[in-house]
Amino acid sequence: MTMNKIYSWQHKLWNKLTHHADSGANALLLKGRAGIGKLDFARHFAKFRLCETPSSTSEACGTCLSCGWFEKGGHPDFYHVSPETSANFSGEAAVAVDRDESAGRIKSKKKTSQQISIVQIRALSDFVYMTGHQRGRRIILICPAEAMNAAAANALLKKLEEPPAHVLFILVAHRPQQLPATIRSRCQLINMPMPDVVQATRWLKQQGVNEPEACLAAASFAPLLALTFNxxxxxxxxxxxxxxxxxxxxxxxxxxxxxxxxxxxxxxxxxxxxxxxxxxxxxxxxxxxxxxxxxxxxxxxxxxxxxxxxxxxxxxxxxxxxxxxxxxxxxxxxxxxxxxxxxxxxxxxxxxxx
Ligand SMILES: [Zn+2]
Incomplete structure (x- = not known):
């Protein structure tokens, strides 16, 4: 699956968001059911916002230093928090985690944490108060945000209440209702779109899925989740x-x-x-x-x-x-x-x- 493109059902939202790229919000909450491509969208958006020379059509250039860092998975101004690793610099593991629920690693590794801990959120401080490499802009991605335990959520709330300059928080949640209301109210809420059945079926066929209709139904009509049923x-x-x-x-x-x-x-x-x-x-x-x-x-x-x-x-x-x-x-x-x-x-x- 390519990470270089957003999904066809996300184009409209992409245009809307990128044309208001500097709306002033310092926290976004991308919400929607598991398996519809929220994390891919979030990463793509982060890459775009960090790009030094984005195109006139609102795409990351793919060739600047920042895009290079991002693609290699080591961008110094991008920080990814997920339940499995405390500091996940846009590596592959991050992708695996989103798909965790959406996608089928049914055998979870023993001793693997399912939570995002307060230690992980506190560790953000070092990152937040470091000087950014480019125009001071930094992005923190938390996925899935509802994996934060109560202490972690509280620690994050404090950061959202006094937002550090030039830092954008992107929270991704499959079950936003499990997040404290105080956190939700600090974020710009974004409903992540789902494709209709025809669109999803077409996409699954393109991915080489043999019985797209059956896989889609089994996956609650979430296309990325449907892939795992294949x-x-x-x-x-x-x-x-x-x-x-x-x-x-x-x-x-x-x-x-x-x-x-x-x-x-x-x-x-x-x-x-x-x-x-x-x-x-x-x-x-x-x-x-x-x-x-x-x-x-x-x-x-x-x-x-x-x-x-x-x-x-x-x-x-x-x-x-x-x-x-x-x-x-x-x-x-x-x-x-x-x-x-x-x-x-x-x-x-x-x-x-x-
Ligand atoms: Zn670029």
Missing amino acids: DQRYAAQHDAFIEQISASRKINPIELAEKMQQSDLPIVVSWMQKWCYDLLCFCLTGKVRYHLSRMTTIRVLASSIENKALAAFLRTLLVSQQLARHPLNPRLFLEEIFIKYATLLDSNGVKRSS
Whole structure:
């Protein structure tokens, strides 16, 4: 995937933003669902703002010293904060992190932090008060911003309240509602656009995806996320998981939690959310949104589940999604979810036979 271009569905926003490049805002919050290219856009924008000789069409020149630094991943005036590394100077790892949730590194490395810590935010001070190399302009990118824990968010808020001159903060968030309102209110909010289905399908075809429609549906219509469903290994893991939870009475929550505890928890919860969404959707409308190829199983399961209980479970999954980034104990966290789910299927079996 190229990093040198923004995505076709972002052109309009790009034009709007670059023509007001110096709007005076010192913090931007790019928000939108995972897998639609927010981080790529943010990096592209940072490169443009740091470029010494941007073109008349609002593009980074690609040839100046600054662009060179940026492309080599070592720009002294660009600082990238992400959960995995404390100082990530625009390297590849940064890209991997955004795609983390969007894209499918389902096995998260052990001991890898899911949070952005206060130490990382405090470390920004050194960067912020250093003299910039070019006209003093510096850019700090934080992604995903909702990965900041409470202490880190507080430390950032202090910086936003007394914004250092010539520093632009770019926050990228998949779930902006998880950020403190005090931080959101200090940022210029930017809704990141999504392509429509036709546009997304065309783009996926260009990327060599074989079944773009199915991948797109499985990915909640987020195109970059859909790419990962084209990845054999990820698709296999997803399939195996769905097999397990669609096995009706044979679900063993304890075993399943044991098996999945090393996985990337936000991804597992999102799989569960989509699955239950489809069950409910089928109950209410006779249609599904995400699991087009599993209609038969969904029909069988949905017939024995009570809508109300299912809707209530979906609401608890929303809460689980918020906790998924840093549960105290991943195994117990999953057990609780799977037990509730199994009960949901089970209680109705009992009810029906009584
Ligand atoms: Zn340049």
